[in-house]
Amino acid sequence: MSTLTRRALWLDGKITHCLHRAQRGVLRAERAGVLARQGQLSEAGREVAALAQEFGAQPVPEISVSLFLAQAWLAYFQDLSPHARDRVRRAHRLAEAAGLVAQQALSAAWLAHFDYVHLDLDAMAEHVSEALTLAAPKDHAARSRACLVLADAFHLAQRIDLAQPWYALSRQHAQAEGDVVTLSALIHNMAWHRAMHALHAALWGGEAASEARQALTSASATVQFDRVRGVTTLPALIQVAMALAHSVLGDAAQALALYETHAPQADGQGLLPLRAMVLADMAWCCERLGERDKALHYAGAAAASFRFSHHADDRAMAHGRLAQLYRCWGEGRKAARHQRQAQLQWAAHQQLQANVLVVLARWT
Secondary structure, eight states: OOHHHHHHHHHHHHHHHOOOHHHHHHHHHHHHHHHHHHTOHHHHHHHHHHHHHHHSSSOOHHHHHHHHHHHHHHHHHHHOOTTHHHHHHHHHHHHHHHTOHHHHHHHHHHHHHHHHHTTOHHHHHHHHHHHHHHSOTTOHHHHHHHHHHHHHHHHHTTOHHHHHHHHHHHHHHHHHHTOHHHHHHHHHHHHHHHHHHHHHHHHHOSOHHHHHHHHHHHHHHHHHHHHHHTOOSSHHHHHHHHHHHHHHTTOHHHHHHHHHHHHHHHIIIIIGGGHHHHHHHHHHHHHHTTOHHHHHHHHHHHHTTGGGOOSHHHHHHHHHHHHHHHHHTTOHHHHHHHHHHHHHHHHHHHHHHHHHHHHTGGGO
């Protein structure tokens, strides 16, 4: 039985023996949030709806905050919905107004998470600071999330030396909380950072093979961990990270098989902004396998998908792969155009990395 399931059962026991209606509602809302983050979205959604109906006429602040958070996790762990951020903002405002310090810290930590996702660096730093200032030493949920945000941000800046202590602290707090979803996220995020950095290195120089091998190690560990612990959130995403690592290592057949099996589902699970990069790498794999017609198809689809891209490094990698392809095909003008765009976007990403280190200087 998984740690998270034991936690849900612990909450069940507390709910069964709780005689106070409002306190029982808080416990039920917390349990709904646990289920949402684990991927049991239908059951979590039913409980959130039931609580909203039961307490809608006479809202209780503690329950409302927990419900806003559960609604955010329902949205986010289904398809990385941007609407989740608004629900966390509402939780944060209500917790602050009601003087619910522990819930304010938890909401601030999750706001920092969404700030990171949107690369809103100043807001991220502000909310991390708020979470770590307000959270009591045993407010493990808030502290594990805030520490994970710092780890992810430093890893994004390719400063694994600065990221590792925060990964370790996040892991400690998650283990103390029995939060296997955060433990899964730790391994998952490391895999994705490693896979992306592997492609960075393949295009612009660096330890591409080493990063790719470490990405595969972390990705395989994530798949195994989630299988054992019963975590079912966003399953296609880690498979796409594995495909990217296989591609960098030169195993085009394995990479393409994973891409073609999982990339469509990954789009629906929130990976649409990476579509141009994924399709460009699929085209590269096809070219390596001698499948020119498919390579041309995927390259054209990649070029048409830049409108979905949000981040400079994603665009840089897609343009970089397309430049390689057009050079292979002897189309120098198209190759040069994509190479210029790749360089411009890569420079923008490097500036972002520098900004991360400036904004987070107090935590180095």
